[in-house]
Amino acid sequence: MRPINLVFDLDGTLVDSAPDIHAAVAAMLAGEGRDALDLATVISFIGLGLPNLVERVIRHCGMNLGDHARLVGVTLAQYNAASSALTRTYPGVVAVLSALQQAGHAMAVCTNKPEAPARAVLRDLGLARFFQVVIGGDTLAVTKPDPAPLHACIAALGGGATLYVGDSEVDAATALAAGVPFALFTEGYRKTPVADLPHDVAFSTFDALPALVAQMRPV
């Protein structure tokens, strides 16, 4: 098997981070004198980064969009204070990343989460050592589904054959826009049926990923 590049999405792919995102939103809402949203509602807002998530919360709650920048700041501060307290890796993630690293694959994270908390989550959950490159939602001027963050990850890994691994509509669109093969993790935060999400391969448990990587023909 020839080593390839593996680029991973973070939220809903490597880690179930929704409980901490939910808590940060709840703390922000409490500061505004409002009740928390339920977890499923917050999960439905994850995918296009924190500023977009806060905008969706504001619209959902009938709050003032003029407060958007302030509420993004409040939510990010809350999240930075506790970005990994309730966040867990999906089963098998650490063992599989170890095996893939051992096999010589170069690996990166391409997330719409801001870079600082993305790095904190990776560090706190023992994942940082697997990734040569981390690009977050505020690293470049554009975010996924623009293909630039994924292309920047691949370039930073030295170019060459790459598989992008993600859980959501945004990831499928990013892979298509970038012209990169896409492996869909089906147990994350997607809202669309698997059959309706463009993907090359799909998997529901991480122990299935190495075999899918091995099947990839380097181009």
Ligand SMILES: O=C(O)COP(=O)(O)O
């Ligand atoms: O922060 C988000 O909204 C999504 O993050 P992700 O790109 O790691 O899924």
Ligand SMILES: [Mg+2]
């Ligand atoms: Mg995701």
